Amino acid sequence: MYERTPRVGSKLTITRHSLACILPPDLLIELARSAEPDQRDALLSTLSIDQGLRLARAEIAARTLTRPITLQPTPTAGTPNRRIYDQAHSSDQTPGTLVRSEGEPPSTDQSVNQAYDNFGYTYALYWDVFHRDSIDGQGMPLEGFVHFGTDYDNAFWDDAGHMFFGDGDGTTLTDTTKGIDVVGHELTHGVTQHEANLMYSGQSGALNESCSDVFGSLVKQYHLGQTAQQADWLIGADIVGPLLAPALRSMKAPGTANHYDHQPATMDGYVQTTTDNGGVHTNSGIPNHAFYLVATAIGGNAWEAAGQIWYDTLVDPRLRPNATFSSFASLTLRSARSRYGATSTQANAVKSAWDAVKVRVR
Template sequence: MTRHGPSHRILPPGLLYRLARTGDAEVRRAALDTLALDGRLRLARAEAAGRRGGRAAQPVTHARVGGRPNRVIYDQQHAETQTPGVVVRAEGQPAPADPAANQAYDGLGATYDFWWSVFGRDSIDGQGMMLQGLIHFGEAYDNAFYDGAGHMVFGDGDGRLLTQTTAGVDVIGHELTHGITQHEANLVYSGQSGALNESISDVFGVQVKQRLLGQDTAASDWLIGADIVGPELAPALRSMRAPGTANRHDDQPATMDGYVAGGDVHTNSGIPNHAFYVAATTLGGHAWDAAGPIWYAALTDASLSPNATFTAFAALTVRHAVQRHGATSAEAEAVRAGWEAVKVAAA
């Protein structure tokens, strides 16, 4: 069933507020400008939902043979509207001169290919939904997001916080995974369920990058956003290998000992992120061979509650590891080890 939830931004408001308080004049201005635009977008979205009576229009889908994406890239020409702008590349058309258009087109394609090839999933909704990329959104906008209604929106960055956001295939994978989570589990975007929502996007976003680069778990850097950060946030937005070390503003805990009650969902997502990292690297090989399918099975399990806790999600991953591979299998032991490493009970 299609559900339309909040849009999720790759650069969280908590980090932007910290930068607005502690950065130099240029960083403060960039953070405040992005916060202001994000606030206007949230208000516009709420007003639009109110006019619809709280219900979003359902996309029309048609029966088709899957396996091929349907992409359209629009140039917003620095406007701040989510109404699609000028078409600069549609599915099958040659590459234009604009690198951002081609990065968005290729990143959407790599994400589609990952979900189709690994899981047989035909786009975000499983029914061939069009993938629409809106590039050059706003003026030096320091964010990128999936808006919950079929649009992946890309800012150009200000050069200090973020650079061209279309360059991050893991970011594209992350954001489109929010759409999949919206369709499958509708995880509430607060508390532990919100942190799981963010973590699931990182888990599959990093796999999109790994698969595109042909990397196994040992070769991967396990970083999110390394290709889109400016010097203020270098070398990355988040590290799944070592939460809390991605940049000098990174406040993610790696275990429940550091869990922040009432904290930002992007902060606490470091805990389930690290659990997946431990499980995947313990197994070795490609993350999408065993660990990824176990996480996907948990995400699509009908018993997963919208208010799921870390413990509830951990238990589902163990259950699916056991069902697929056996109670004493290397896969089941690796999943248990992942949750034990972050001090989350999985029983």
């Protein structure tokens, strides 16, 4: 379910009312089939909560008229505005108890502090590198809801501007607030929502997921000061339990992150499916791998040239909500040539990467 509304500038906003979770429903179902009873209960509970949230949001979308955005100056640009709430294991999306606001000292609850810090690291990448003031570019508050549900094996971003953190069951996932890249991933869904608003289905949905993995990885690399060669290019390594170790996904080697990882690295393995919105989490391995190839071919810090090219593409008015891998790839090459030159190392790296993953660049 989505709505068409005018947007400031030339781009049309299409609001997607999907649930952008770090773990897809396909994986949760596969895990539940072979799980022990206690773990199966946690996985099935997670699936039930996720499905209920999807249905509720679709119903809200059918009744809601989204209004145009009015741009306002942000006098506090460069400073995040963070608020962390304790949901006390409730699965209610209404904010729980506010436990830490911007500038306040650390809490006694480590999950609160991890969410607060990782929000700050994500804000820092977008502000320091891309001069973007928060998710919407206008200083949007970053609101996190920790301890969501009981043994909830997921973390997700909702279109209202909130991130929800499950504590995990300890076997599938652990405390999801620990993942710098996971937080960067989920908040980037918000950036995408305010820019290209890539529809959460098929190739555009896989691009939506891939952009979140790309910038989630860049948040981690920027905070740790890692070059493209030093980074592990794993997503979720800090939140997985033993069942999904060592990570949820690998941008360097899609399909190898864990026993249940089925991501393809090239179009030869593209998965045609009706589940998970057309395989958005699976097929995102293809553009993920393309970014990894670009970043490592250019070398140095991935958030500089490679990240700038991807960011330029994400905010390009020519990127349509129903973009395909090919149209996105073509825009990345256009962005690279525009910023660095038609025959530059950066442009050549982009063209070679898409060729390697067998996506046609027009």
